[in-house]
Amino acid sequence: METDRPETASSRITGKLSSACYLLYAAGCLFTGILSLRDLLLGYSWYISLPLSGVLTLSFRGGGLSAYFVIILSLLGFCVSVYSAGYARHSRSPWPALLLYGIFVSSMCAVFYSANIPAFLISWETMSLSSYFLVVSDAKNIEASRAGLLYGVMTHIGTAFIIAAFMVMFFATGSLEFSAIRAGLGSAGELRSVIFVLALIGFGTKAGVIPLHTWLPKAHPAAPSNVSALMSGIMIKSGIYGIILVSFDILGAGAGQPAAPLWWGVAALSAGAVSSVMGIMHALMERDIKRLLAYSSVENVGIILLGIGASMIFSFNNLPVFAGLALAAALYHVFNHAIFKGLLFMGAGSAVHATGTKNMEEMGGLVKRMPWTGLFFLIGSVAICALPPFNGFMSEWLTFQSLIVGIKTAAVLTKTFMLLSGAALALTGALAASSFVKAFGISFLGVSRSGKAAGAKESPFSMLAGMGVLSVFCLLAGIFPGYMLRLISDISLPALGGLLQFAPNGFVVSGVSSSGVLPMAVLGTMLAGAAFVFIFPLVAGGRKKSICADPWDCGIRRLTPRMQYTATAFTHPLRRIFKKIYKPRKEVRIEYIVKPFFTREIEYRSEITPLAETYFYRPLTRALHDIAHFARRLQSGNLQLYLGYILGTLVVLLVVWG
Amino acid sequence: MPKAWVVVYSITDFITIGMLLTVVAMNSLKRMESCLRAYTINSILLAALMAVSAFYLDAAHLYIAAAVTLASKGVVIPLLLRKVVRDLKITHEVEPNINTPLSLVITSVLVVIVYSSLSKGIFIEGFTENTLKVSISIILISLFTMITRKKAVTQVIGLLLMENGLFLAGFSLTYGMSTIIELGVVFDVLMGAIILGVFLSQIKKTFIDLDLDKLTTLKG
Numbered sequence: 001m002e003t004d005r006p007e008t009a010s011s012r013i014t015g016k017l018s019s020a021c022y023l024l025y026a027a028g029c030l031f032t033g034i035l036s037l038r039d040l041l042l043g044y045s046w047y048i049s050l051p052l053s054g055v056l057t058l059s060f061r062g063g064g065l066s067a068y069f070v071i072i073l074s075l076l077g078f079c080v081s082v083y084s085a086g087y088a089r090h091s092r093s094p095w096p097a098l099l100l101y102g103i104f105v106s107s108m109c110a111v112f113y114s115a116n117i118p119a120f121l122i123s124w125e126t127m128s129l130s131s132y133f134l135v136v137s138d139a140k141n142i143e144a145s146r147a148g149l150l151y152g153v154m155t156h157i158g159t160a161f162i163i164a165a166f167m168v169m170f171f172a173t174g175s176l177e178f179s180a181i182r183a184g185l186g187s188a189g190e191l192r193s194v195i196f197v198l199a200l201i202g203f204g205t206k207a208g209v210i211p212l213h214t215w216l217p218k219a220h221p222a223a224p225s226n227v228s229a230l231m232s233g234i235m236i237k238s239g240i241y242g243i244i245l246v247s248f249d250i251l252g253a254g255a256g257q258p259a260a261p262l263w264w265g266v267a268a269l270s271a272g273a274v275s276s277v278m279g280i281m282h283a284l285m286e287r288d289i290k291r292l293l294a295y296s297s298v299e300n301v302g303i304i305l306l307g308i309g310a311s312m313i314f315s316f317n318n319l320p321v322f323a324g325l326a327l328a329a330a331l332y333h334v335f336n337h338a339i340f341k342g343l344l345f346m347g348a349g350s351a352v353h354a355t356g357t358k359n360m361e362e363m364g365g366l367v368k369r370m371p372w373t374g375l376f377f378l379i380g381s382v383a384i385c386a387l388p389p390f391n392g393f394m395s396e397w398l399t400f401q402s403l404i405v406g407i408k409t410a411a412v413l414t415k416t417f418m419l420l421s422g423a424a425l426a427l428t429g430a431l432a433a434s435s436f437v438k439a440f441g442i443s444f445l446g447v448s449r450s451g452k453a454a455g456a457k458e459s460p461f462s463m464l465a466g467m468g469v470l471s472v473f474c475l476l477a478g479i480f481p482g483y484m485l486r487l488i489s490d491i492s493l494p495a496l497g498g499l500l501q502f503a504p505n506g507f508v509v510s511g512v513s514s515s516g517v518l519p520m521a522v523l524g525t526m527l528a529g530a531a532f533v534f535i536f537p538l539v540a541g542g543r544k545k546s547i548c549a550d551p552w553d554c555g556i557r558r559l560t561p562r563m564q565y566t567a568t569a570f571t572h573p574l575r576r577i578f579k580k581i582y583k584p585r586k587e588v589r590i591e592y593i594v595k596p597f598f599t600r601e602i603e604y605r606s607e608i609t610p611l612a613e614t615y616f617y618r619p620l621t622r623a624l625h626d627i628a629h630f631a632r633r634l635q636s637g638n639l640q641l642y643l644g645y646i647l648g649t650l651v652v653l654l655v656v657w658g
Numbered sequence: 659m660p661k662a663w664v665v666v667y668s669i670t671d672f673i674t675i676g677m678l679l680t681v682v683a684m685n686s687l688k689r690m691e692s693c694l695r696a697y698t699i700n701s702i703l704l705a706a707l708m709a710v711s712a713f714y715l716d717a718a719h720l721y722i723a724a725a726v727t728l729a730s731k732g733v734v735i736p737l738l739l740r741k742v743v744r745d746l747k748i749t750h751e752v753e754p755n756i757n758t759p760l761s762l763v764i765t766s767v768l769v770v771i772v773y774s775s776l777s778k779g780i781f782i783e784g785f786t787e788n789t790l791k792v793s794i795s796i797i798l799i800s801l802f803t804m805i806t807r808k809k810a811v812t813q814v815i816g817l818l819l820m821e822n823g824l825f826l827a828g829f830s831l832t833y834g835m836s837t838i839i840e841l842g843v844v845f846d847v848l849m850g851a852i853i854l855g856v857f858l859s860q861i862k863k864t865f866i867d868l869d870l871d872k873l874t875t876l877k878g
Binding site: 637639643646650655 | 772775776
């Protein structure tokens, strides 16, 4: 953590200047966002081509899907930049981070706007590298540099798959432009499946789909909080963008294109179900607040993939309306997750900044010392738990709807898959709620659990402003879903155009079936309920003398922090229920003075088995090690042996092809 | 003139087989001076082959190539290497990795492999039809010599013999490239020999020995 140092005149100027730069970034984000919003609302699309040399041309296209993602990026980027203006004020040397931050945000923008393969790959790689450097920007933190290394390796494995997918596209069509590839791939046959699988793995690595997620819970907490907000909020969405771009836009898994095989949708749906359930189950067990949020990002990416997979299955079954609905749900959730996860990471960042620890068991009681941060974190938590009237509810509800109407598909297999995924989503929702009850309750409520938490101070205004704007958007996107869906339905994807009609106050799907929700009614009910909670005690209890005491002190009168419920204890029942999956390990070590009567020290340690690492990565790395160990014998260092290899090769070649 | 062609066929075969024999002989020679002599003879035969071809093909530039080959490979490089050998006081090769009788058997097997497999694929018309097979045999046998021997000097000689084989292969396919290329190749070999001579001294200085098995200690 950064430590505050006595302010000198020069450091104050440095701080002011860097804050000003971040505000400049915020203005840039606002400008880009407004332009993209105009593109999207007016259905306007532009195209720029920059020929760099005879063979290399970069081209960019605006409008539609790109504009939608850029709007999300700009909104989040605006708020995070405002937040960063306060967050980075006390940094010792803000300039490298400032520069990388700018590169990071603009390269993400370029990724979304890219219209050909070179432009996409260059901006993709710039995005990956700048975020890598931001993760490792704290040079003294060894954990961060390890996490950064893992991130760098994983992201490049993903990039390798993406490049392979693009190369297949290029060899199948001979063009680097996405538009030409789209036209040329209609007759590519089996190659389309190859492209889909490569793209799903490559982009899935960036999006954090289980089991490719391992970098995510390590890299996101290691980065500075403003960067984690961007990484979790929008950078992993670039993976989602890539999956939608390749499978819907280029390969045309949507309507009006040669039908995509059924298993594409099933693959995406299964990946989504596994990621959402496993992601949130790991989140539940975390004590590190930022790691909890990172795992929850894995879960939300899973929910988005559920929508995408459902959409593919519907378009295979020739149900374009439902396909559109499911895709709209996925896109809506992209927006929602970006803003509430950004909000939560910023809130967690403020808490970490104020207390100097990432461990929730050492926070506690922060809501009294940081009331605004607490409020914003609460709003984010409620939104991510999918409770009305916030935005998370709307998109998850829509995803549910689309999975449940899956019963209308013909085949029993798809029906089963859809319903199982619906069940997985329901389980995810419940577990998410309990994770965030834990996250908020343990770190913000109760009594301070450590001296650091007791001395926490509220964040400066700009940090609160950044979070406040996002909180407002969480509420707005929750009570005006119709406007959001109208925005989404304008995206020129074949599955969506004109098939859905959304009313601004609720939403209605025209055609085969219709369903709706009236968010205003929900809001009204909730307000009435809240009012009732306040009024009822006054009316029922009448005027009585009020006594102020600590809640739940049961007459002890002096509660200590150690009497509080801890995060580990809170999740213990769930750890028991899902024992088969968590495989918890417990270790109790007791040091005795006189055995067995007097103990000197009791050490208790409990941890869960990380599934992907234990059953996928560890065997993989072990196998690689074994192969490498075997191959090492070839390299004896003896010159004659090397010459022997050459002679042997020559003779074999001579005999075989001579 | 048919008679002249019969003569050139047999002269070419005679010279190339001579080159092959010197290379085979390398496998049984123990004294450094003898190895060097085998290389010298091999180079002189190469130069002679070029001169003969120049005579029969009426190609004046091949005379130049032959003269340059003779001067560099037949005179300068052997003298250089002899100086190195005497300076470093190495007279004999130590016991090779594979003993002499077995080496000779393997050598002949290599020749058989080359003859049998090349007769399937590549055909060359004209008086050099055997030359390509001989040259590839020379390349493989010198490589094999480099494998069996332990002293760095013998390795260098093996490498130079291999180069002669490559030169012969190129010649058999093209009947002599243009003079400038031949000069370039010869210059390369000369430079290579000088550099290798310096290397030998350095290896000797570092490891007190020219036994290349010692190089294994460099591996981490």
